[in-house]
Amino acid sequence: MSLSVGTALRDGWTTFRRTPWTFVFFVLFAFVLSTVVDLVPGFAGVIVSTLVELWATVGLIRGAWLGLNGQRPSFGDLIKINGPDIWRLFSRQFLLTLLLGVISTTAAFVAVKAADAGEIAQSIFWRVQGIEPSNFEEINRLFTEIQSLSIAILSSPVSVLVLLIAAVIAIYIQVNQLFLGFVAVVRSLGPIATLREGFRIVQRQWWTVLALLAMQLLIILVGLIAFGFGLLAAIPVVMCSTASAYRQLFGDDDSTRFLTSR
Template sequence: MHASVGRHGPRLDFGDALQEGWRAFSRSPGPFVGFPLVVVALQFLIQPLQSQISNGGVASSDPLDWILYLIGLTANLLLNLWCAIGLVRGAGSAIQGGHPSLGQLMRWDGEVFGRLLRAWLLLAAVVLVPLIGLLLLVGGPLALLGFYADQLVPFSRTLVEVLGLSLAVVFALLLGVLLLGVIYLAINQSFLTQIVLFERAGSRTALQRGRSLVDPSWLMVLLLMLIAGLLMLLGLLACLVGAFVAWPLVVCIATAAYRQLVLASGDADPLPPHPSP
């Protein structure tokens, strides 16, 4: 491992992370590919619940269809979180030299699941609260101005146009700032699942830990995430079958990068040691 600690904090060597992630995936490719297959199969079984709200492009008016849709949506979220925890757990074991089985990946851990769910909900709130505030404080008046423009024109067309243009510019600028904030958060929370699982951190602590861990190497983590996204895209293009390889591989790479950053910052190895045979 070539990561080092400098005066600006730890730096990520994504080349090492890619190699270590690939080695980890190679230790148990069958279980790593099999678990996402199981999850996708379960999601396919509940898909009819979510298809009830639309018939030929027309939204259903039956409340029961919407209840079933919400149940299906919730089930999909739970399955995705279950898969994320299992893959990260398996990646940590494989990086430490283990050969995780499908049963180990599928093992349910309600405590970790609850912490991860709360962390993701908190992260969603961090994004949604300013977005809703922007829509209410700027988007609302802009929409009302556009709706009642014809009634206001007799007073002063120039005033209406200037006010509308000013609101539109402010809205665009603030939306752009918010988008940059979302991108920043998306990168510095790249290891949220790893932090929750291996450091047993609560939701607020996990978000703060993600920021302190990633910020010194933010650009390198951004590059790593772009490479991971490219791997996922290539997997999807390979008749979708490759996605079941790319998905766990990306998780192994991300977990290797997370471990590298933790060790480079001077903290103890966060991954549990693999028991000796």
């Protein structure tokens, strides 16, 4: 199967335009709910915020899928809660985050070692642990040390090369996993198999998928420029275009039946 960026973007806009206010109100509702739960203190707040984000993502995926089927998703379709889908999305995203975290941490460690800036990095680490937001003197010292660390790394060709290689690897993985949410929700695959499926399908048209991602980032940027309110439309359009691209590459089979059942 081949991917047409133009078709994906047209499908995304057409699907959104079919029921624009449903998508806009859902994104607004999710944003307000996320803002409220951010007020929950401590680790409980992190858990609740994560659940809201996962629920909103699954809702948009479902709305986009129904819209591409020619249906008009309702607000009730988008707010529908499905525990197994949320868990599948969380576990796959967690694995991807862990993979990217290992790559970035390893690259940072090697870059600091190559720049012989271990003492500065360690000082920054401990300073961050005990810094008070109201202590401007400590904050200024922190920024000074960060500046010194940056200069040390940029002065080392090996450090710069390591960071560039890590950035390229991270971008390669992110593009391959652009459809991770849909694979996680639509298919009953394990976490590792979900990531592997993304690599298997996308890498054959990696540059085309990168072009789609670039266009989607442009849409989000336009939404931000429009005083931020444009994001209420930009986010659903991007999700619907991603759904169209997914179906072009992976097919429209919904083995879990959550997206097509109402």
